[in-house]
Amino acid sequence: xxxxxxxxxxxxGAQSGSRKxxxxxxxxxxxxxxxxxxxxxxxxxxxxxTKRYRVSGRQILRVQAGSVPAPTSYLSELQETAAYISKRxxxxxxxxxxxxxxxxxxxxxxxxxxxxxRRDWRELLYTAPGLGQYISGAIMFEETLxxxxxxxxxxxxxxxxxxxxxxxKVDTGLSVLPGTDGETATQxxxxxxxxxxxxxxxxxxFAKWRAVLKIGEGCPSSMAILENAHGLARYAQIxxxxxxxxxxxPEVTLGPGDYGIExxxxxxxxxxxxVFRLLNEYDIALDGILLxxxxxxxxxxxxxxxxxxxxxxxxxxxQRTVPAAVPxxxxxxxxxxxxxxxxxxxxxxxxxxxxxxSLTFSYGRALQSATLKTWxxxxxxxxxxxxxxxxxxxxxSEAQQGKFQGPHPAPGGERIxxxxxxxxxxxx
Ligand code: 13P
Numbered sequence: 001x002x003x004x005x006x007x008x009x010x011x012x013g014a015q016s017g018s019r020k021x022x023x024x025x026x027x028x029x030x031x032x033x034x035x036x037x038x039x040x041x042x043x044x045x046x047x048x049x050t051k052r053y054r055v056s057g058r059q060i061l062r063v064q065a066g067s068v069p070a071p072t073s074y075l076s077e078l079q080e081t082a083a084y085i086s087k088r089x090x091x092x093x094x095x096x097x098x099x100x101x102x103x104x105x106x107x108x109x110x111x112x113x114x115x116x117x118r119r120d121w122r123e124l125l126y127t128a129p130g131l132g133q134y135i136s137g138a139i140m141f142e143e144t145l146x147x148x149x150x151x152x153x154x155x156x157x158x159x160x161x162x163x164x165x166x167x168x169k170v171d172t173g174l175s176v177l178p179g180t181d182g183e184t185a186t187q188x189x190x191x192x193x194x195x196x197x198x199x200x201x202x203x204x205x206f207a208k209w210r211a212v213l214k215i216g217e218g219c220p221s222s223m224a225i226l227e228n229a230h231g232l233a234r235y236a237q238i239x240x241x242x243x244x245x246x247x248x249x250p251e252v253t254l255g256p257g258d259y260g261i262e263x264x265x266x267x268x269x270x271x272x273x274x275v276f277r278l279l280n281e282y283d284i285a286l287d288g289i290l291l292x293x294x295x296x297x298x299x300x301x302x303x304x305x306x307x308x309x310x311x312x313x314x315x316x317x318x319q320r321t322v323p324a325a326v327p328x329x330x331x332x333x334x335x336x337x338x339x340x341x342x343x344x345x346x347x348x349x350x351x352x353x354x355x356x357x358s359l360t361f362s363y364g365r366a367l368q369s370a371t372l373k374t375w376x377x378x379x380x381x382x383x384x385x386x387x388x389x390x391x392x393x394x395x396x397s398e399a400q401q402g403k404f405q406g407p408h409p410a411p412g413g414e415r416i417x418x419x420x421x422x423x424x425x426x427x428x
Contacts, residue, residue, distance in 0.1 A: 030194050037230075071283045074243040078288030081245045082207050085165055086290060086328020086358040090136035092247075094332070094364035095125055095206060096169035098141055104418070110380030111377035116142070121160075123149045124375060125368070128386035133184045134393035139167040139208050139362070141246070146202060156203035167206040167247070168199045170235065174212060183224040184230050188240070196242035206245035208292070209235040213252050215259055215267055215299065220252070223426050225274050233278035240288055247330065247362070249292035250275050254335045257299035265296045265313040272321035286325040292362050293318075294334050295344055301416075307340075307347035314344075315352045324356035331359075333366030335417045338392060338410040341366035342399045349402035355418075360400045365418070370410035 072078070085092065097105065102121070103113030111117050122144050125131075138159055145168050148154045156166045168190060174184035186209060196207065200301035213220040232248050239246035254266045272293065279286065296313040298305050307312075318329060331348075333341040341363060348359045367389065375385035391409035398404040 025182050071285055072240045075285055077243060078240055078245050078285060082288050082290055082327045085123060085137040087136060088358050089401050090134055091361035091396055092137040092330050093123060093135045093367055094139045094362050096139040096141045099143060105372060109372060109377045119147050124385055126155055126158045128389045130390050131393060132164050134397035135164050137165040137167050137206060139169055141169055145204060166203050167208060168204040170207045171209040177224060180221055180224060181219055183219055183221060184212055185227045189234055192238045193242060196239055196244050200243045203242060206247060207239045208247040208249060210249040210251060213271055214255050216257060220267060225271055229274040229278040231389040232275055233282040236279060236284045236289055237282045241284060245288055245290060247292045248288045251332060252294050254297050254299060258301040260302055261296055261298045261300040261305045261309060261313050265317050268296055268317045269320055276321060286323055287327060289326060289329055290328045291322060291326055292332055295331050307343045310344045311347035311351035314348060319423045326357050328358045328360060330362035333363040335415050336366060336392055337413050337415055338366045338370060339408040342395050342404060342408060345396060346399035346402060346404045361396050369416050
């Protein structure tokens with residue numbers, strides 16, 4: 001009788017029934033690779049902490065939870081950082097717009113796109129009094145990671161003092177996949193290891209890589225799903241190897257079209273299941289990553305969905321695709337209005353009160369739009385702008401705990417649809 005290997009711990013997937021007469025190959029693929037892989041010490045370590053025994057003629061390999069050697073020497077630090085950032089009641093401030101995109105935002109308030117203005121804007125965000133009560137991580141663009149306040153205090157230190165972990169966007173933008181209807185692959189794998197090592201030295205402890213998939217005629221294509229899942233997995237591997245918690249961001253983007261919410265849920269489920277398949281193939285430590293997905297929303301030309309409906313489809317999608325080992329699911333705001341982003345976040349908690357992962361936020365536009373308008377590039381408005389930022393962060397912190405009662409600090413349902421990236425493919 002052919003012997004079959006069964007894994008009885010959570011490392012390589014849940015125990016499942018065997019195909020007739022065949023060993024159970026697929027759930028064990030990651031473990032098998034580790035046992036029979038090229039490094040003999042690794043094999044000895046695994047064997048030293050396993051116990052073999054037979055049941056009804058089958059050989060069972062029992063692996064104690066936590067006994068497989070770490071894929072990276074940073075494992076415990078990655079786990080701690082991910083757990084810290086995803087702690088309930090807090091979320092991420094996404095402030096990693098490129099210089100070109102920041103320039104467009106500054107132009108909207110009549111300010112020039114100079115390094116000083118970009119610095120002043122980020123200084124306003126990071127020095128907002130009390131922000132760290134509600135924000136656990138801030139994602140920065142490379143220029144910002146190395147910048148300091150006007151008084152010379154490095155941004156990294158300002159953030160740490162607030163209890164906010166500094167993070168860095170490491171992708172370098174999108175490029176069009178040939179033969180597709182404008183679908184994209186994300187750039188930035190070349191030299192990524194060396195860049196991550198430098199960012200770690202500068203104080204970053206997590207990273208972000210954004211993959212974008214759009215819904216439309218024939219989209220997302222299998223090619224786009226596969227390419228983007230691969231890019232995210234390779235990035236996550238390199239990032240963990242260098243001590244940065246990877247935020248894995250597969251964004252099924254809100255776009256034109258009258259498709260319904262169930263279609264977004266369908267495509268999101270397909271995309272995330274491919275992403276986790278590849279993350280497992282690449283031996284990513286799932287308790288050392290954070291996921292940054294979209295909420296499920298209908299197309300821009302379809303009637304909008306209520307928070308309850310958004311929550312029902314979104315939670316179903318997460319439950320079907322995201323392993324419980326992932327500590328935090330940090331949703332992007334993706335064009336939702338500030339109030340909509342808060343109300344939908346609150347509805348997620350009501351839909352899934354005992355979620356294994358923290359269902360929380362990593363908002364860019366939904367934290368920054370009203371703040372930027374209030375500031376208007378004028379020093380005398382700085383306090384008022386910081387006040388609204390902290391109120392928005394607090395509202396989302398309360399919504400994360402299912403406790404938001406309103407009124408919202410930036411009420412209204414108007415979508416915030418400025419593009420996240422300007423300049424087209426290849427530019428970030
Ligand atoms: P939004 O919340 O504005 O969608 O931005 C989040 C983000 O960082 C997307 O990459």
